[in-house]
Amino acid sequence: MSSPLRVDREKLVLGVAAPLLAIVTAVAITSAVMLLTGDNPFRAFSVMLDYGSKSDSQVWIINKAIPYYLAAAAVAIGFRMNLFNIGVDGQYRVAAFFAAVVGGALSLPGIVQIPIILLTAMACGAIWAGIAGYLKATRGVSEVITTIMLNFIGGSLIAYFLQEGRLAERDENIVHTTDIPDSSFFFEIPTDPYPIHGSIVIAVAVGIAYWFVLGRTRFGFDLRAVGRSEEAAEASGVSVKRTVVTAMLLSGAVAGLVGMPTLLNESGNYGIDFPEGLGFTGIAIALLGRNHAVGMGLAALLWGFLERTGTQLEFEGYDQEIVGVMQGIIVLSVVVAYELVRRWGIRRQQRQVGEQLAAARNGKTATDPAEVSA
Amino acid sequence: MIPAPKSPPPAEDAVPAVELRGITKRFPGVVANHDIDITVRRGTIHALVGENGAGKSTLMKILYGMQRPDEGTIGIDGEQVSFRSPADAIGRGIGMVHQHFMLADNLTVLENVVLGAERLHGIGAAARRRISELSDTYGLGVRPDLLVEEIGVADRQRVEILKVLYRGARTLILDEPTAVLVPQEVDALFENLRELTSEGLTVLFISHKLGEVLTVADEITVIRRGTTVDTVTPEGTTPRQLAELMVGSELPTPETRESTVTDQPVLTVSGLHLSGRDADGLPREVLAGIDFTIHRGEVLGIAGVEGNGQAELVEAVMGIRRPDGGRIELEGADISHAPTRKRREGGIGYIPEDRHRHGLLLEAPLWENRMLGHVTEPPNSSGPLLTAAAAREDTRRIVAEYDVRTPGIEVTAGSLSGGNQQKLIVGREMSHHPRVLIAAHPTRGVDVGAQARIWDEIRKARREGLAVLLISADLDELIGLSDSLRVMYRGRLVADADPATITPEELGTAMTGTATGHLEHDAGSDDASGTGSDETRGEESGE
Incomplete structure (x- = not known):
């Protein structure tokens, strides 16, 4: 039976899909918010990465x-x-x-x-x-x-x-x-x-x-x-x-x-x-x-x-509140993304179960058309 | 019993009331219906039979506009239609009486009928006139001013029928209308249906009870595995032929004859008492003086209309509810106050009535569900630690041995079909070598394959010396599997019967509370099941 392996791969796909979806969504929405308020999101991200990776x-x-x-x-x-x-x-x-x-x-x-x-x-x-x-x-x-x-x-x-x-x-x-x-x-x-x-x-x-x-x-x-x-x-x-x-x-x-x-x-x-x-x-x-x-x-x-990089953003002329916005967006994206992926996973699983049953049925129905018409 | 007069052969009417051609409906991964062909002639009762999960309900949802078919056509009175919603279907004169009533308890019958259809005749005198008119025409005997909460199940059903007639339905779909009725009420319903068809209305009747279908229908279409297999008339068919059409193979029977009953008591319940409150908050006895003993190798069946205390009895025996009096003994040991886990460890296996709510963690994988209820026992744990690898291994064994159809043991229990969920539960309970098995509606909502499998397991359990308490609404199942039968009514075990001689009809009569004492198979005289014999039998131990 190879099915346990397949399901495990399934789990892995689901496990990676959710955080990926969450990060992409969060970055996209945050960028959109910053663009709307007239700031450059890409510079902000690079400031955060730079400052955040300093040892202190x-x-x-x-x-x-x-x-x-x-x-x-x-x-x-x-x-x-x-x-x-x-x-x-x-x-x-x-x-x-x-x-x-x-x-x-x-x-x-x-x-x-x-x-x-x-x-x-x-x-x-x-x-x-x-x-x-x-x-x-x-x-x-x-x-x-x-x-x-x-x-x-x-x-x-x-x-x-x-x-x-x-x-x-x-x-x-x-x-x-x-x-x-x-x-x-x-x-x-x-x-x-x-x-x-x-x-x-x-x-x-x-x-x-x-x-x-x-x-x-x-x-x-x-x-x-x-x-x-x-x-x-x-x-x-x-x-x-x-x-x-x-x-x-x-x-x-x-x-x-x-x-x-x-x-x-x-x-x-x-x-x-x-x-x-x-x-x-x-x-x-x-x-x-x-x-x-x-x-x-x-x-x-x-x-x-x-929190750390948010203070630095302020020095760079960004509104400090943008970090609060980011935190909120990240939490929302994660919750929504995980729920979406979870539902998608359940549907996928039900389909697999359905396919398995259908396959088993077709194997059987092939033998009994005679009695159907009886 | 009403002698079942067949309605006269309908007038030559070339245009069928409902015509379904090549209906196919797919859900993700599953084909619910395919190539459905049904022709329903006007003025007839047309029955649609098939086992649970055969696709009857999906088909009716399509006809009522709740689902749209992927392929095929629907014709109403010779005209091809396409329904987007139930409102479209109602507009075309199709009405549906659901299995679960959709009535507001705190409104009167009149208010319930006009609710949502105020535009037809208003809410006043005109509406009332129309209701009386309909009620008289079709012999429904509806009293418009009673509150719905005051009327019984059969009357509520008539209100539902009146509701769809009031909205101008010419074709009525009834989804398992007899499931909630006792036999006498079923006969009355059938009378009503015949009234309807004699006035030119058409009835589509969904059921899986073959006896009823043969009694009432003019034509019967059998649906199996999502497609129509054949259409027959009751005159040319026997229940057995019909059942075989439904199942598509040789029919399993719940019969178990040669007795394995011993005289060693395993589960003894005496004087069990539980008080509770009814819907109005008034105190009432939910269980009153329940006494029974189940011996090794014995199946004790409890018959009764649902809601007469069966569920509470099971929960009291399992320790989920605390009875306020009485004693429960497991092989001589008093377990009246033991917690549920102790009882389970002590050897009580439990197949709960509602497997979704009480038997499974729907969002957990199969192997975790295999642990549920037995987490303190090997192979699930050793000391305080779980042994997941062993539990997984054993889940694979259960899946293979009990034929649970699943792609693997990591899928969630909620993804499986009802029959496979039930097989998993049965496998789990039997894997811990119980001494008592409590099976509440073990084959409800499962397909015939799983049903046969579960019956086999119960028979096997009995052979191996288990004591089985079987609660079921399926009287054939009860009579077929049990060694002794009790009838439960309003929290009391009011009568007992011998499954070797009793008929489902006699048992059904007793379930209405009209009989007490020992039920004899009625061979001419009616003194045993009649109401006159109340105090004549002394063997009921209770009070």
């Missing part, structure tokens, strides 16, 4: 991509089972805040303290997401609503504690938590001109775990089964409610790590200037990377590339 830009892009990737992975865990965890943003901020508080309060050796900080962050993120999971499983409340609400509640909670005399201190104009001891900073990978954050190993580990648990374990199969058909999963013996809660806990735990590259490699504390909105970027990157462990890595790098 590359380090910047990689460091930026680390939290993006973690946020995307957190969102993707939900997506794989049809849960829309829109609350990664709140989860990572709550997690980073309390992890920073714990880190600032202790002064243990780094090898002990770093894991404590990471575990605190994961636990806080998991609890924050778990509330939504619990409400969904027991009361049927949509996780979209609860996680959005929890974003606001989380923001207020942090605002309450992030005041002098509560869990924070003032340093000139910046209010922030107590600095973590130097020994608790994460290592760095020395590169030229700046070092790459060592927290990249967290991102890689999460990526591998994501791929392995979802694709290679029974638990991952149950989770994906729920994502594809809740009813079929229930009938097959998966406890949908428990899977919902577990998936939200996992998603939240990974979300808890999103703030760690910043905390452990850059700031050393949680202040009012701690980055916000990474959770929403994560949604776009998960979409862009098709919830795929490697795809999301590429998408995170692309996102970093666009």
Whole structure:
């Protein structure tokens, strides 16, 4: 039987067709937008490529991509089972805040303290997401609503504690938590001109775990089964409610790590200037990377590339907003292109199945015209 | 039973009401219809029979303007036409009564009939007059002011018929109109149809129930594998000949006779109770005091009009629904509170009623579907890890052994035809050596080849000592495969019967809830199936 081979080639064609279509469309539309606004798209692309390939830009892009990737992975865990965890943003901020508080309060050796900080962050993120999971499983409340609400509640909670005399201190104009001891900073990978954050190993580990648990374990199969058909999963013996809660806990735990590259490699504390909105970027990157462990890595790098080169475009006289437009167009192109290719693939497959059946039938019908006329 | 008077031979009418010539319709990769030739004479009931998937529905969609043929011509009253939409077809006097009713429950019969056809007679007195007129002419007995939700299935069907008549239809297409009716209602429907034809209307009747077709039709066209095979008259045909025309080969039968029933109970259900709410939110008993035991090598068939608790019974046994009382035992072990996965691991195989919703992940490849429901068992996993290579290998085996027609195991389950999907499910369930097999409508919507195959598997399972719970709407299948039969009505097992002697008609009567206790094959006296015998039999264990 040569059919498995043929189907595999089929898969490859489909796999390449979608990103290709997406890139071509995105470039074409972006060019059209720039032409309409009177700019030269080709010069813009060459500026971006030039600037983006400089070594300091590359380090910047990689460091930026680390939290993006973690946020995307957190969102993707939900997506794989049809849960829309829109609350990664709140989860990572709550997690980073309390992890920073714990880190600032202790002064243990780094090898002990770093894991404590990471575990605190994961636990806080998991609890924050778990509330939504619990409400969904027991009361049927949509996780979209609860996680959005929890974003606001989380923001207020942090605002309450992030005041002098509560869990924070003032340093000139910046209010922030107590600095973590130097020994608790994460290592760095020395590169030229700046070092790459060592927290990249967290991102890689999460990526591998994501791929392995979802694709290679029974638990991952149950989770994906729920994502594809809740009813079929229930009938097959998966406890949908428990899977919902577990998936939200996992998603939240990974979300808890999103703030760690910043905390452990850059700031050393949680202040009012701690980055916000990474959770929403994560949604776009998960979409862009098709919830795929490697795809999301590429998408995170692309996102970093666009942000980095966008600032340069401004120096070159372009509107900085064009990068935002580009990001939007890319996400839309990818979503549309993948959907189109998916439908095309299904039609192709159905045709193949049909052809196979027709061939089998014709083999049979050749023998029975006699009885037809009987 | 109505003695089936054949309508008088229609007057010599050279111009046929509907004439289809050389109709061919291709879908990507599949030819749904080819070289269809049908001539329907005016004033007759013309039946179109064929097995599921033979192309009947596509053909009717073409005639009703929902699909356009790739080749061929449609003639109406001798004039060649080309329909772009159902509106064109309605304009030409063709009306369709769909298998699934398209009525608004919260509107009255009158409102439903005029909805969308307000321009004909308005919505007031004129419309009401026209409706009564039509209802009287054709003996439909429609009461215009009742809400649709208040009337029964048979009445709803009459409203659908009235709807198309109101729009001026002279030719009515009825798609499997008897599927939702009990035998008595079927007879009433046939009376209505005869009224219609005696007034000069033409009826095209789609069915795969041969007995009915032979009773009511003036002419029968058989369609097989997308093309018309022959047109016959009921006088010159037997059901068997008709069936063989339909299938194109020797007919499979669901008969299994020599008993393999033992006295070792495998699945014992006692006092099962489940309450729920009906459509109006009122509490009602979905399952009430269900008791049965299935032994090794026994097939227990449950007959009943759909919606009488069969689906809930299956889900309760599978652990998908939590009953609020009663006990379920699997070979002596109490599994009343075990989760679904435990029950499956414990040896309950499950062929669900709705394979798309409950049996398959349509977007997943076949080998992942092979894991569904058995992901904790070899060859699908070892410990917490999946063993994809072994599962793939075993999927290839199932595909080969159970004759699943597919180009490979990487295609999605949704691409396969219904029969092949079902064969995959049966193969999957049987591969885990179950002790109990729960088969809900196992051959619904599958082609005859797959049906024979699935019947074989159920017989084989029985021979190998499985206990089988069979739920089916196909009474021949139930009677043919079962060792014992129960009738389910409003959440209760109200009667039992011996499949060796009972006829489908008797079983159908019992399904309307008119009989209790043990059903005897009626040889003259009617005391067993009559309503007068309610309390006479004590063997029903329940209350």
